[in-house]
Amino acid sequence: MNACYPAVFEPQQPSGYVVQFLDLEEAFTQGETIDECIFNGAEVLTTLLEIYLEDGREIPRPSENVKDAYHIAPDARIQSALLIRWVRGDRSLAKIARALETSWPAAQRLEDPHHWPSLKQLDKMASVLGKKLVLSFE
Numbered sequence: 505m506n507a508c509y510p511a512v513f514e515p516q517q518p519s520g521y522v523v524q525f526l527d528l529e530e531a532f533t534q535g536e537t538i539d540e541c542i543f544n545g546a547e548v549l550t551t552l553l554e555i556y557l558e559d560g561r562e563i564p565r566p567s568e569n570v571k572d573a574y575h576i577a578p579d580a581r582i583q584s585a586l587l588i589r590w591v592r593g594d595r596s597l598a599k600i601a602r603a604l605e606t607s608w609p610a611a612q613r614l615e616d617p618h619h620w621p622s623l624k625q626l627d628k629m630a631s632v633l634g635k636k637l638v639l640s641f642e
Contacts, residue, residue: 510573550578
């Protein structure tokens with residue numbers, strides 16, 4: 505499971521590209537180069553998903569195997585909050601807090617897009633949710 509969203513880059517005249525995320529129609533940006541588009545795309549994706557998380561909105565999962573798309577991830581704090589929310593599903597935070605042997609507010613912070621959880625917290629949360637924490641650099 506990952507939080508990389510597919511985006512298409514439409515060439516523009518006289519130069520540059522418009523970036524549109526396929527699963528989040530409100531998320532779009534532009535750039536002169538592919539690298540600039542990826543950077544700008546990550547920024548707009550991070551901002552939009554942060555707003556969704558803060559508002560408690562439903563967040564669509566990224567489409568998979570989209571041909572000719574660039575897959576762009578939000579920043580790490582948004583990824584962790586989003587992945588925890590998806591994996592937790594309908595389980596209550598109170599139940600998760602008990603399993604983590606912590607308070608409800610401490611468990612809630614793990615889904616807070618402004619909180620930077622430690623690797624220890626993420627690993628424990630993954631274990632409680634029956635998952636394994638996997639890290640990668642891309």
